[in-house]
Amino acid sequence: MIEIDQITKIYDGARAVDAVSMTVETGTITVIVGTSGSGKTTLLRMINRLVEPSSGDVRINGEATAEMSKTALRRRIGYAIQGHGLFPHYTVARNIGVVPQLLGWPAAKIAARVDELLDLFSMAPEQFRTRYPAELSGGQAQRVGVARALASRPDLLLMDEPFGALDPIIRARAQEDLRRIQRKLGSTIVLVTHDMQEAIQLGDRVAVMDAGRLVQHATPAQIITEPATEFVAEMVGGIERPLRLLSLIPACEIAQDGQIEGTPLPAQTSLRDVLAQCLASGRDAVPVLREDGTQGQVTLAAIRARAQSRA
Amino acid sequence: MLSRPGLLFAALGAAAIFLPFLTLAANRIVAGQGVPIWSLAQAAPGLVALVLGLALGVISRPALRLLGAALGLAGLLWLLVQGSNALLSDAGEFARVSPAAGFWCLLVVLSLLMADALGALSPGPWARAALLALTVGLVALLLRSGALSDLSIMQEYASRKSGFQTAALRHLGLAFGSLAAAALIGLPLGIACHSSARLREATLPVLSFLQTIPSLAMFGIMIPILGWIATAVPGAKAIGIAGIGFAPAFFALVLYSLLPVVANLLAGLQSTPPEAREAARGMGMTGFQRLIKVEFPLGLPVILAGLRIVLVQNIGLAVIAGLIGGGGFGTFVFQGLNQTATDLILLGTLPTVALALISAITMDILVELATPTAERTR
Numbered sequence: 001m002i003e004i005d006q007i008t009k010i011y012d013g014a015r016a017v018d019a020v021s022m023t024v025e026t027g028t029i030t031v032i033v034g035t036s037g038s039g040k041t042t043l044l045r046m047i048n049r050l051v052e053p054s055s056g057d058v059r060i061n062g063e064a065t066a067e068m069s070k071t072a073l074r075r076r077i078g079y080a081i082q083g084h085g086l087f088p089h090y091t092v093a094r095n096i097g098v099v100p101q102l103l104g105w106p107a108a109k110i111a112a113r114v115d116e117l118l119d120l121f122s123m124a125p126e127q128f129r130t131r132y133p134a135e136l137s138g139g140q141a142q143r144v145g146v147a148r149a150l151a152s153r154p155d156l157l158l159m160d161e162p163f164g165a166l167d168p169i170i171r172a173r174a175q176e177d178l179r180r181i182q183r184k185l186g187s188t189i190v191l192v193t194h195d196m197q198e199a200i201q202l203g204d205r206v207a208v209m210d211a212g213r214l215v216q217h218a219t220p221a222q223i224i225t226e227p228a229t230e231f232v233a234e235m236v237g238g239i240e241r242p243l244r245l246l247s248l249i250p251a252c253e254i255a256q257d258g259q260i261e262g263t264p265l266p267a268q269t270s271l272r273d274v275l276a277q278c279l280a281s282g283r284d285a286v287p288v289l290r291e292d293g294t295q296g297q298v299t300l301a302a303i304r305a306r307a308q309s310r311a
Numbered sequence: 312m313l314s315r316p317g318l319l320f321a322a323l324g325a326a327a328i329f330l331p332f333l334t335l336a337a338n339r340i341v342a343g344q345g346v347p348i349w350s351l352a353q354a355a356p357g358l359v360a361l362v363l364g365l366a367l368g369v370i371s372r373p374a375l376r377l378l379g380a381a382l383g384l385a386g387l388l389w390l391l392v393q394g395s396n397a398l399l400s401d402a403g404e405f406a407r408v409s410p411a412a413g414f415w416c417l418l419v420v421l422s423l424l425m426a427d428a429l430g431a432l433s434p435g436p437w438a439r440a441a442l443l444a445l446t447v448g449l450v451a452l453l454l455r456s457g458a459l460s461d462l463s464i465m466q467e468y469a470s471r472k473s474g475f476q477t478a479a480l481r482h483l484g485l486a487f488g489s490l491a492a493a494a495l496i497g498l499p500l501g502i503a504c505h506s507s508a509r510l511r512e513a514t515l516p517v518l519s520f521l522q523t524i525p526s527l528a529m530f531g532i533m534i535p536i537l538g539w540i541a542t543a544v545p546g547a548k549a550i551g552i553a554g555i556g557f558a559p560a561f562f563a564l565v566l567y568s569l570l571p572v573v574a575n576l577l578a579g580l581q582s583t584p585p586e587a588r589e590a591a592r593g594m595g596m597t598g599f600q601r602l603i604k605v606e607f608p609l610g611l612p613v614i615l616a617g618l619r620i621v622l623v624q625n626i627g628l629a630v631i632a633g634l635i636g637g638g639g640f641g642t643f644v645f646q647g648l649n650q651t652a653t654d655l656i657l658l659g660t661l662p663t664v665a666l667a668l669i670s671a672i673t674m675d676i677l678v679e680l681a682t683p684t685a686e687r688t689r
Contacts, residue, residue, distance in 0.1 A: 050593055074595030086588030089608050098594075099594050148594075 001026050002047070002156060002188065009042050016042045018212040019056070024156075024205075029182055029189045032197040033235065034209035043209065044158055044192045046301035048077045056267030060155055075099055078149030078157035082164040084141045086133040092118075093146050097151040117147040120181060137243040146178065150187070161189040163198065175202055196235045196264040200244055208232050221248055229282065242307040251288040254306050255308040264289045271306065274298050312371040316427050319428035321663050324365040324420045328358075330413035331567050332390065335398050339404040339463060339652055348390060353399035361417070368424045373431035380418070380425035382492025387417055388453070395461040409462035409654055415419045435478050437677045450665075463654040464661070469642075471658070480663065481557070481594025482637035485629040486666075489564035490622050496565070497572030502602065503572060507579045515577075518570040526628055529566065533559030560637030564628060570620040575617025611681040632661065 002024040009017040017039040022031045034040040045051040047058055049070050058065045078099075086095050096117055097110040105113075111254045115125040119141040133141055142162065142207050149157055162178075164172045179202060182189055193199055199206045200220040207217045208231070217227035227233035238246060249276045252267035264287040265274060278300050279288050285299040332344025364383025368376050395408040435441065459465050468475060481674055504511040524532070538554025541547050552558050582604045590602045607614075633641020640659040647655030 038369055048593060050589075071595040071597055074593060079593035081586060081589060082591070083586045083591075085584075085586035087587050087591075087609075088584070098596075101599070102595060144588075183550065 003059040005057045007053050010054045011156050020214045023218050026188050027186045028204040030205045032192045032207045033199040035119040039207040040192045040209045048074050078154040080146050082161040084145035092131050096148045096151050100284045115309045157189045182213035192259045214271040251298050252291045254302045255288050255290050258297040262287050262289050264295050313369050314371045317369040320420050320424045321365045327416035332413040333409040334409045334411040336407045339407050340543045352392040353393045357386045371426045376428035380421050382420040386514050392458050392647050399461050407461045434649050436676045440676050464657050467654045467658045470477045486625040489507035489625050493568030493572050497569050501573040501576030521566050522570045526631050529563045533563050555636040560632035564625045571617045571620040578616050579613035583609050612678050615678045622670045623667050
């Protein structure tokens with residue numbers, strides 16, 4: 001559990017981050033979202049003390065970070081940034097092994113961990129281990145950057161716009177990968193982005209920053225249906241809000257009885273995708289699987305009713 | 312397809328064939344008389360090789376151009392050896408033969424042709440090192456064989472054998488010693504400047520100012536300063552500090568070297584991509600670990616390039632040390648200037664040029680080896 005307590009950063013009299021408090025539960029993804037200059041990156045960088053707080057505390061599992069040495073603290077926390085930041089003169093294996101090596105792991109243990117992580121990110125170890133960053137595509141380099149941040153099994157993973165430099169298709173895949181790996185490893189992640197769609201898709205909790213203040217910290221559904229301020233509503237994007245809400249709801253939740261023709265969609269398909277299916281096929285209903293495996297259907301009318309019900 | 316530079320070299324080479332190839336003089340001081348290639352005895356094989364070499368240089372395939380350059384140089388050497396031998400055999404006792412404008416022009420043209428062909432072949436660093444070793448070995452063999460001993464410059468060498476060795480050692484000592492001293496001072500200074508902007512702002516202008524002092528003036532300034540230190544500081548004289556000689560030359564060279572060493576070190580350390588530096592900090596590397604593991608290896612090509620500049624610059628500047636009794640090849644240059652003996656000047660100049668070339672090529676190879684593999688192969 002990460003507790004952020006009344007943390008403040010003042011630059012030349014201006015409050016870049018103003019008395020922010022929040023708690024990040026172990027094994028969850030918290031996404032900090034805001035416009036540029038909102039203080040979101042400063043907040044993130046105060047967690048591993050790349051920026052020293054002017055006042056306030058951060059505690060990791062009860063331990064105050066201010067009392068640890070900076071280097072020891074940072075080696076416990078994974079850190080992945082936009083543009084990956086891989087060392088160009090190190091191979092992929094050496095890049096991933098940086099923190100374990102700083103922590104003094106034996107070479108055989110590091111090599112085994114490198115292969116395990118490459119496998120986890122669907123990159124064949126024997127093919128990628130000896131490559132240099134210049135020989136990787138943007139998406140591969142980004143995956144190696146995240147693998148490097150996870151290498152020492154850190155208590156916490158901080159990610160600063162990790163997908164910012166990727167094109168939309170690769171970005172969507174990278175987001176899915178991150179979600180899958182986080183579920184598998186049970187990692188605790190704090191991720192910064194300016195993209196509300198990314199925040200809603202990835203976050204268990206979303207923290208919205210505006211002008212140095214934390215204006216709302218809630219589940220994605222709450223952010224969409226009950227925006228705390230005008231600013232949050234604007235970030236969610238007024239007219240697209242119903243679609244964003246639908247993207248959070250699995251089809252099985254509103255499936256009704258009824259056998260109709262066609263291959264049923266998986267139970268976890270989002271209502272947004274179901275709606276797209278309806279529009280594309282010109283039908284008023286599509287078949288879906290329910291959680292118990294039986295077949296049901298979702299109708300356009302049911303989707304409309306769900307979208308209007310606000311939560 | 313024809314090679315455009317090759318066409319240019321062929322035209323220039325063809326013109327150079329009509330220039331005087333050797334100079335025959337009655338003794339080592341008086342001006343000589345030019346002798347063209349075709350009036351040399353047994354010139355035919357050499358001339359044929361020369362023309363054939365230049366013609367091969369026109370072809371677009373680099374390997375053939377390289378062969379042409381080698382063939383041309385062999386022809387040039389044949390003409391030099393045969394020609395000087397024949398000219399001296401029917402001249403007076405004190406007569407001297409030296410290469411003239413035609414020889415030097417052809418040497419330059421053929422060297423350029425060789426460099427152009429090698430550039431197109433772009434051999435790897437190890438192949439270049441082997442080529443350099445081969446060239447140096449061949450030239451050393453040629454000099455040892457005595458085939459060139461008829462030339463005036465070799466006669467100057469023969470009469471100064473032991474002096475030449477001392478001068479060579481002194482020259483190497485000045486150039487490499489000042490490089491080592493500048494690296495010992497400059498590397499810590501550069502690292503300190505890297506971490507402190509205030510120190511950087513104070514240091515670089517001073518070093519830049521030192522660089523603007525003309526070399527002759529710098530050597531001159533050293534004389535009274537070191538002379539005073541020698542008399543005022545006890546023990547200074549005992550370790551070789553004096554107003555003239557090796558010490559002032561050495562210190563002047565060190566002062567000149569500091570700017571390239573420090574400036575390139577700074578540029579090298581700052582060439583680390585900002586994201587890599589940020590990641591290194593965020594992953595918990597200490598300042599020292601960042602310097603050793605990330606900034607220094609990534610900056611190494613630029614840092615070595617700085618040392619290359621210093622080495623080549625100091626090999627040249629060390630010639631001026633001859634003026635203030637510092638020794639080195641400059642001794643022959645200034646003696647030759649005083650006696651108007653051109654060949655004595657060349658005896659100082661040619662080894663200096665060769666030394667600078669060898670150093671430059673060696674350092675270039677080291678710079679390339681220090682560049683990260685992936686960037687090199689791209």
